[in-house]
Amino acid sequence: MRTPTAVFTTAILGLALSQAAMAYQEGDFIVRAGAATVSPNEDSGNVKLGGTKTDMTVGADSNTQLGLTGTYMLTDHIGIGLLAATPFEHTLSLKNGGNLDGSLADVKHLPPTLTLQYYFNDTAADLQPYVGAGVNYTTFFDEEFSSKHKSANFNDLKLKDSWGVAFEAGVDYKLTDNLLVNASVWYIDIDTEASFKVGNTKAKVDVELDPWVYMVGLGYKF
Incomplete structure (x- = not known):
């Protein structure tokens, strides 16, 4: 069974072969803004407490923010x-931790991603599909345990920053000569290690977040 992302990517490639495109030229600059959702596809290792492997693992929920992209x-x-x-x-969230299960901590991150993009069409019509590949750097900050885990003496939470590959697919549709609507998706390789303490005992867990990032918005071509 194909995932929604696979269907979306297939549709973009099909449009590239069947449609003429909005004219993009060397030296053009395109900016886009809209709602961007990061949906983690996480795979957690087991929490090690004092060097001993436990049954506990962690998960992460999705979040939507203002997304901004630029293309030269x-x-x-x-x-x-x-x-x-x-x-x-x-x-x-913490899993397999008994009465400690549930919301573990809140974490913020920024995932700037640089890609080399290929735009399929160059004739003066309305549609411009593209694909890209590149590199992501994700930095984590403002890590804070929930009140329940603070009272259980969880402290000193830190997540390592991550470098990884990224892939994208998207499509621009021309509304005017300069204004466009955009839909795009990225797959980003984000791996991190969370380290913390329970009392004075050190703990850590490796997590592959590997999110899909979805964005829909408006753009402007200069």
Whole structure:
């Protein structure tokens, strides 16, 4: 069974083959803004407490913020794209921890992503599909345990920053010569290690977040 993202990507590629596109030219700059949702596809290791492996794992919920992207066209078909956003905030949850299960901590992050993009079409019509690949850097900050876990003496939470590959697919649809509507999706490789203490005992857990990022918004071509 194909995922919604696979269907979306297939549709974009099909449109690229069947439609003419909004004319993008070397030197054009396109900015886009809209709602961006980070939906983690996490795979957690087991929490190690004092060096001993436990049954506890962690999860993360989704979050939506203002997404911003910019593209500079190096040629009529190739551009450099940057994904930025206001800080995303996720609630980490603890699993298999008995009465400690549930909301564990709140964490903020920024995931700037740089990609090399390919735009399929160059004729003066309304549609411009594209794909891209590049690199992501995610920095975590404002890590804070829930009140329940603070009272259980959980403290000193830190998440390591992450470097990883990123892939994207999107489509612009021209509303005027300069104004456009955009829909896009990214898959981003984000791996981190969360370290903390329970009392004075050190603990850590490895988490692969690997989110899908979805964005719908408006854009303007300069």
